[in-house]
Amino acid sequence: MDVVFPVLHGTFGEDGTVQGLLKLADVPFVGAGVLGSAVGMDKDVMKRLLRDAGLPTVRFLVFERSSLEDVNFERVTQALGLPVFIKPANLGSSVGIHKVKDGNEFERAVKDAFRYDNKILVEEAIQGREIECAVLGNDNPIASLPGEIMPRHEFYSYEAKYLDDKGAVLEIPAKLPDEVVKQIQEIAARAFKVLCCEGMARVDFFLRHDREVIVNEINTIPGFTKISMYPKMWEASGVSYTELIDRLIQLAIERFKREKKLKTSFS
Template sequence: MSKIKLGIIYGGKSTEHEVSIRSASSVFDALRKDKYELELIYITKDGQWLLANDKKEVKIIDQTKGREILVSPASGLTVDNKVLEIDAVLPILHGTAGEDGTIQGLLELANIPFAGCSVRSSAVCMDKDMTKRLLQENGIETAAGIMVNYFEQDQVNYKDVETKLGLPMFIKPVNQGSSVGVSKVTNESEFYQALELAFNFDSKVMIEKGIDGREIEVSVLGDEELFVSVPGEIVSNTEFYSYDSKYLDDDGAVLNIPANLDDEVQKRIQDIAKKTFRTLDCEGMARVDVFLEQSGKIIVNEVNTLPGFTSISMYPKLLEVSGIPYADLLDQLVTLALKRKERENRLKTDLL
């Protein structure tokens, strides 16, 4: 049986560039080398695509040690004027220009199968405002929030927002991940500082009511048939589960897998995660994050369509505890990508 020619795309024009490299390194180590012929594709912070000459490890590639890749809707990926034969890719990218539908659209145009959600669901899930609207319309509880765009920021009044949402509140860029640009606000001076910070990362900002609840995460895998992991709990040792807590501070948080929940609550969380996945038209993979209030109410916080894949990331760890080892997870993601491309190839593109 011939090997599957698989590309790993990592890096990217994102604040999460370094996290992407760490995720891709873990993916590379876990992939079964007897099953895949791997190509390492690095996207610089400036957006240049480079093909690694050395396939022994995932690392930053400079122009002198990599060959530039061109992406074409007609021929796919080309290097040195030759087509780079790829059966599928794992886009191990986080944040903007990675999980927001842009790279998915580019791969779709180039007719290259890719793991994870489609262009549409990737874009919707990255946009916290659109996610909230769709979930609320389908009866799924989310935190109360106010969306402010760049042109309205001077019109935002702290007292009005405090009256509506109370304290504490959280201010976050609408189209960012990994808690980049997120602040917890407890007074007026923090409020305006947090707005300024968030607008450094996006032209739309979400102001949300603070939720007093346990932070629970669930991994979802599949297409027609969905597998939902056991829930895991994040117990933060800082003010909230920030970027530093996730990636830089070893003592920033404790991850309890599985979470200490009774069977009824666990099933409700899993059912809500599945409904959320379907409502947002997700496919392949997503991590659904919720708050569990003391009253038992479950509130969806966010949906991550390209979750972290580092050795300590919740998405693969939750699935591993649920009976799907890391290498098997990657095999399933590649299989799902190829299956979706088969379905799409059956669709008509003309009326003849």
């Protein structure tokens, strides 16, 4: 085996566990290492690091199962307004995510989110466009032209992503003024570094009032079919699918060689 290209999603696939296994097996692999993968998977840690770096993020609160009594509809909506989004901290594909507009929905959504994780996030709902940007590289990552997702459902839910063929319209590249494109690319590359990513990642944004750029999340193993956003955004930026794969493999080998040079014991 020369290189492993993990095209896996969710728990055990992109949360650092498979990446740890590959490190132990001493095999080069594509994409974020153990830390970047784990950080990218945990929406709480991810958003705290982004916020700490001064990058624009959504306002959010975190609740753990052990402090369930703190989850109070009045207090939460006082802080974040309505509607709010409720989501499990570690997951993806919009599983367990709910947009909540009243107290009843709130109770149900909190219960459902806790089915998937011991930690949940409540976020202010952002009204605006959903823009994504592909990032490629190790130390000096580059960002693609952004693309836009226009969900045909209330939000980009599991149904809109996977069950409904017409669940969303994709526009690549997104129709945006040059200065907004530049701002998104800069923030995407900074988020990639701040979140300890390597190789590839897709950074997802909200664009409020057509100018305020807010980071929603990072995906360390973005969808990778020929029609997925990550390869499509690179294609629109002049990097073909085959060239993209070549570059990612090259980056994996480079990272592996660099890490090999490090001293890992005192013997």
